[in-house]
Amino acid sequence: MSGTHRIKVTVNGKLYEAEVESRRLLVDFLRHELMLYGTHAGCEQGACGACTVQFDGRAIKSCLMLAIQADGHEITTVEGLAKDGVLHDVQEAFRNAHGLQCGFCTPGFLMVAAALGEEKKVLKGDALRKELAGNLCRCTGYANIVTAVETYLEKVGGAAQ
Amino acid sequence: MNDKTMKTGKDKLIGVNMLRKEDERLLQGAGRFVDDCDDPRMVHLAIGRCPYPHARIKSIDVEAARAMPGVFAILTGADIRARTEPISVLRPLPGLLRHSYYAMAQDVARFEGEPVVAVAARDRYVAEDALEQIIIDYEPLPHVVDAERAAAADAPILHPELGTNVVVDNTLDAGDPTPLLEAADVVVEDRFQLGRVLGLPIETRGVVARYDRAAGMLDVVTSNQSPHLTRSQLAQSLRMPESQIRLSAGTIGGSFGNKLGLYPEEIIASLFAIDTGRPVKWIEDRMEHFRATVHGRESTHRIKIGASKDGTLIALDDDYFIDIGAYNGPWGPSVLASVTMPGPYNFSGFRARRRVVVTNKVPMGAYRGYGPPESNFVREVLIDRIARKLGMDPAELRKKNMVRKEQMPFTSKSGAIYDSGDYSRCLDLALDKLGYKEQRQRQAEARKQGRLVGIGMSCYVEHAGYSAASISRHTGRRFGTFESVTIRLDMSGQATVFTGIPNFGQSLETAFTQLAASGLGLSPSQVVVKPGDTLGTPQSVGAFGSRGTLAGAGAISKAAGEIRAKILRLAAHELRVSLESLDINDGIITSHEDKSIQLPVSEIAEMAILGMDLPQGDEPGLEATAYWTQPGPSFGFGAVVAMVEVDPKSGEFKLERFIVAHDCGTMLNPMLVEGQVAGGICQGLGATLMENIIYDPDSGQLVNGSMVDYMVMTAADMPKFELAHLESPSPVTPFGIKGVGESGVIGAAGAVANAVSDALSPYGIEINRIPILPETIWRALRAAEKKAA
Numbered sequence: 001m002s003g004t005h006r007i008k009v010t011v012n013g014k015l016y017e018a019e020v021e022s023r024r025l026l027v028d029f030l031r032h033e034l035m036l037y038g039t040h041a042g043c044e045q046g047a048c049g050a051c052t053v054q055f056d057g058r059a060i061k062s063c064l065m066l067a068i069q070a071d072g073h074e075i076t077t078v079e080g081l082a083k084d085g086v087l088h089d090v091q092e093a094f095r096n097a098h099g100l101q102c103g104f105c106t107p108g109f110l111m112v113a114a115a116l117g118e119e120k121k122v123l124k125g126d127a128l129r130k131e132l133a134g135n136l137c138r139c140t141g142y143a144n145i146v147t148a149v150e151t152y153l154e155k156v157g158g159a160a161q
Numbered sequence: 162m163n164d165k166t167m168k169t170g171k172d173k174l175i176g177v178n179m180l181r182k183e184d185e186r187l188l189q190g191a192g193r194f195v196d197d198c199d200d201p202r203m204v205h206l207a208i209g210r211c212p213y214p215h216a217r218i219k220s221i222d223v224e225a226a227r228a229m230p231g232v233f234a235i236l237t238g239a240d241i242r243a244r245t246e247p248i249s250v251l252r253p254l255p256g257l258l259r260h261s262y263y264a265m266a267q268d269v270a271r272f273e274g275e276p277v278v279a280v281a282a283r284d285r286y287v288a289e290d291a292l293e294q295i296i297i298d299y300e301p302l303p304h305v306v307d308a309e310r311a312a313a314a315d316a317p318i319l320h321p322e323l324g325t326n327v328v329v330d331n332t333l334d335a336g337d338p339t340p341l342l343e344a345a346d347v348v349v350e351d352r353f354q355l356g357r358v359l360g361l362p363i364e365t366r367g368v369v370a371r372y373d374r375a376a377g378m379l380d381v382v383t384s385n386q387s388p389h390l391t392r393s394q395l396a397q398s399l400r401m402p403e404s405q406i407r408l409s410a411g412t413i414g415g416s417f418g419n420k421l422g423l424y425p426e427e428i429i430a431s432l433f434a435i436d437t438g439r440p441v442k443w444i445e446d447r448m449e450h451f452r453a454t455v456h457g458r459e460s461t462h463r464i465k466i467g468a469s470k471d472g473t474l475i476a477l478d479d480d481y482f483i484d485i486g487a488y489n490g491p492w493g494p495s496v497l498a499s500v501t502m503p504g505p506y507n508f509s510g511f512r513a514r515r516r517v518v519v520t521n522k523v524p525m526g527a528y529r530g531y532g533p534p535e536s537n538f539v540r541e542v543l544i545d546r547i548a549r550k551l552g553m554d555p556a557e558l559r560k561k562n563m564v565r566k567e568q569m570p571f572t573s574k575s576g577a578i579y580d581s582g583d584y585s586r587c588l589d590l591a592l593d594k595l596g597y598k599e600q601r602q603r604q605a606e607a608r609k610q611g612r613l614v615g616i617g618m619s620c621y622v623e624h625a626g627y628s629a630a631s632i633s634r635h636t637g638r639r640f641g642t643f644e645s646v647t648i649r650l651d652m653s654g655q656a657t658v659f660t661g662i663p664n665f666g667q668s669l670e671t672a673f674t675q676l677a678a679s680g681l682g683l684s685p686s687q688v689v690v691k692p693g694d695t696l697g698t699p700q701s702v703g704a705f706g707s708r709g710t711l712a713g714a715g716a717i718s719k720a721a722g723e724i725r726a727k728i729l730r731l732a733a734h735e736l737r738v739s740l741e742s743l744d745i746n747d748g749i750i751t752s753h754e755d756k757s758i759q760l761p762v763s764e765i766a767e768m769a770i771l772g773m774d775l776p777q778g779d780e781p782g783l784e785a786t787a788y789w790t791q792p793g794p795s796f797g798f799g800a801v802v803a804m805v806e807v808d809p810k811s812g813e814f815k816l817e818r819f820i821v822a823h824d825c826g827t828m829l830n831p832m833l834v835e836g837q838v839a840g841g842i843c844q845g846l847g848a849t850l851m852e853n854i855i856y857d858p859d860s861g862q863l864v865n866g867s868m869v870d871y872m873v874m875t876a877a878d879m880p881k882f883e884l885a886h887l888e889s890p891s892p893v894t895p896f897g898i899k900g901v902g903e904s905g906v907i908g909a910a911g912a913v914a915n916a917v918s919d920a921l922s923p924y925g926i927e928i929n930r931i932p933i934l935p936e937t938i939w940r941a942l943r944a945a946e947k948k949a950a
Binding site for chain 2: 039079081082101102103110134141145
């Protein structure tokens with residue numbers, strides 16, 4: 001048995017205070033305590049990327065962090081992308097490109113792509129594929145995911161170039 | 162389809178790239194997968210699995226674990242034996258009709274990962290702590306993890322009651338091909354190995370079970386492709402009536418055949434739910450997934466093909482072993498490798514001998530393709546070797562031997578009936594896309610410079626859906642060949658389609674919406690699809706074997722046609738116009754007799770549901786249930802062309818081009834078709850280039866059973882691919898659609914292997930196994946250089 005800690009963490013703009021077990025994974029905390037089920041656990045080894053969230057704006061794998069490490073930090077999950085029922089540009093791009101099939105890996109890809117978009121990185125082709133290689137998809141064969149992310153990055157980053 | 166109801170709809174949504182209905186919620190992380198069901202009273206399971214490949218369980222001491230705070234209950238194999246029946250067999254092996262296994266090992270465990278004990282606790286963390294406190298005394302037994310070794314006389318026998326590890330030995334043939342082969346001008350032969358792989362859906366399996374003691378109802382949510390079949394098996398194992406079990410699939414995060422039929426964990430979770438009265442959750446972790454969910458593909462073939470000097474294929478003789486693992490699992494080994502062995506070609510002689518062997522490995526089951534990728538690889542590689550031997554162009558040799566359009570329907574030497582297609586034209590589409598002639602020239606120039614460039618191709622048939630004839634009763638199979646739906650309109654004019662088929666990424670809701678909206682005359686926004694639940698749906702078989710959409714299409718068209726006819730009847734009665742003058746489009750009823758009529762379907766729905774002012778003979782309600790059985794098999798076709806360049810120093814190779822031209826009949830939604838083909842290509846290339854489950858022969862341990870160790874394609878590994886389509890509508894399916902779920906996976910290995918062998922032909926190196934690893938090529942190159950020196 002492990003002890004517990006009191007943490008304060010901001011998730012999708014909302015401040016949460018919680019008493020968590022020290023061994024509890026961040027992904028489990030987000031899912032089963034905050035009921036943010038969009039962050040998925042696919043391998044718990046940092047290999048599949050389905051649990052990717054933004055941690056202080058950077059895409060990280062929430063199965064490789066403990067919940068207590070999030071104390072004092074800001075997290076964005078897939079639930080934080082759409083605003084007032086309007087899909088985020090990256091979500092729209094995935095829908096239009098048929099960039100998802102079963103949808104289980106999708107939140108992870110969206111969070112990686114959204115983080116790239118916020119950095120105004122206009123990546124394409126092989127360079128983009130390298131950025132996405134930390135996330136696995138078994139349904140799509142990636143081509144439509146790459147198209148979706150290219151379209152999105154061009155839209156948000158084009159003006160900055 | 163000669164049924165008239167098929168043609169009454171406007172069909173205007175058939176062939177349309179409609180965006181997916183599923184996406185809005187999936188993109189927002191609101192998919193409602195099985196692990197998204199929570200309940201504060203819930204208990205969580207951890208399952209203790211045998212760490213040995215083969216061991217006698219001498220004792221299990223659970224006392225310390227039972228005493229731990231937060232532990233609710235523990236089950237062992239003895240409880241399972243007392244309270245349940247072995248898992249019923251849906252696809253019996255010939256000669257082994259009733260051989261099955263319990264949800265937990267009984268006295269002897271036969272593979273690393275077999276369940277031995279299970280704990281229900283406050284949370285998964287505590288349940289795993291408790292597992293560590295359970296003391297199990299194992300006596301390791303001799304093991305065997307190689308099929309051909311397991312078939313040898315001195316191998317340890319896994320199931321003593323069977324007396325052998327070769328549990329099936331059956332032959333599909335058109336007479337003895339030996340005389341034909343002896344008379345052939347050229348005979349090529351080799352031993353081929355296909356690696357053991359798995360579907361690896363990103364969502365593992367998972368179960369949530371609840372038991373309502375007062376009602377005696379068990380409610381099971383499980384990540385499963387065949388809810389009705391699985392419920393039937395679960396009822397049998399738990400000795401409960403099916404009517405007291407609701408089994409639903411929720412949303413499934415990928416399945417690829419791996420989530421078919423009943424697994425031990427549904428039984429175990431149900432028992433805990435009954436015992437504790439609490440909701441019970443088990444989510445497979447990824448390490449378990451490699452050891453608890455079926456593997457696929459692994460087989461060894463000794464095959465020969467004979468041809469005459471002019472390139473006419475004469476006979477094929479294959480003798481192969483399938484390594485099924487320790488038990489005949491939920492879906493067992495494929496039979497389609499034998500059935501599809503002749504592929505798209507005319508042969509005079511044919512024989513395929515299949516031996517299914519048990520070994521101390523995870524049981525094998527269905528995995529996308531399920532037979533055809535195996536037969537395609539071995540056949541297509543040998544066909545290229547014949548072309549090389551005869552100095553013929555491999556494309557010409559193939560076209561010379563292909564079943565021609567005018568021969569359709571064509572019965573292959575294995576007994577498969579090809580319904581339609583224009584195979585050589587489809588191959589030409591792929592070759593044209595490559596620019597075959599120019600690329601052959603480029604290749605010749607590259608070779609002059611010492612560069613190893615190769616072009617390879619492979620052609621396949623895709624068996625889509627099951628026909629009654631292929632699942633005859635004497636095989637003992639416990640599933641039908643039909644599909645069914647109930648469609649119900651409410652007073653707002655909205656239609657709900659209830660189906661037992663679950664949604665696991667194949668875009669079921671979108672495809673069924675297109676079909677139902679077309680059939681009913683509604684707009685897509687007026688249709689809701691409720692998939693994957695036994696509650697309130699008619700008996701259903703499930704989604705596998707590229708059958709879901711095409712079998713569902715038959716049922717939807719029938720049910721929608723019936724409802725549409727009733728809407729029109731009621732409308733004619735209400736509007737006092739002739740029935741023939743009426744039409745429905747986007748939910749609006751119009752008449753060509755009276756252009757002022759613009760009646761929303763909702764008004765007729767209200768009239769029907771309230772049962773007011775109905776024409777004589779019509780009862781209230783607007784709903785219909787329909788079943789549909791596929792009258793015959795439908796076969797898709799595909800041609801793959803690959804171009805590679807091999808680095809002679811490292812043995813690495815790059816896929817410069819990868820083209821798939823395929824024909825899945827009428828495309829219901831081309832965007833979805835391309836998505837399915839693309840996904841299949843990625844898995845086909847994975848098995849060709851890197852995927853391979855490795856068991857260490859000495860320890861019998863699964864060596865690479867984690868996502869860190871088992872390599873699959875990432876976005877950076879996946880090469881660009883190009884697609885081309887041909888549409889040869891099937892005469893035996895609604896709208897002429899054929900399945901497409903498995904298409905992309907089938908031809909990848911053969912085309913890449915042929916391209917690599919072509920590139921390496923100056924060295925005489927021939928590929929005969931997948932995955933094709935750079936190391937294998939490097940070793941072969943070094944050996945060839947040594948020989949030359």
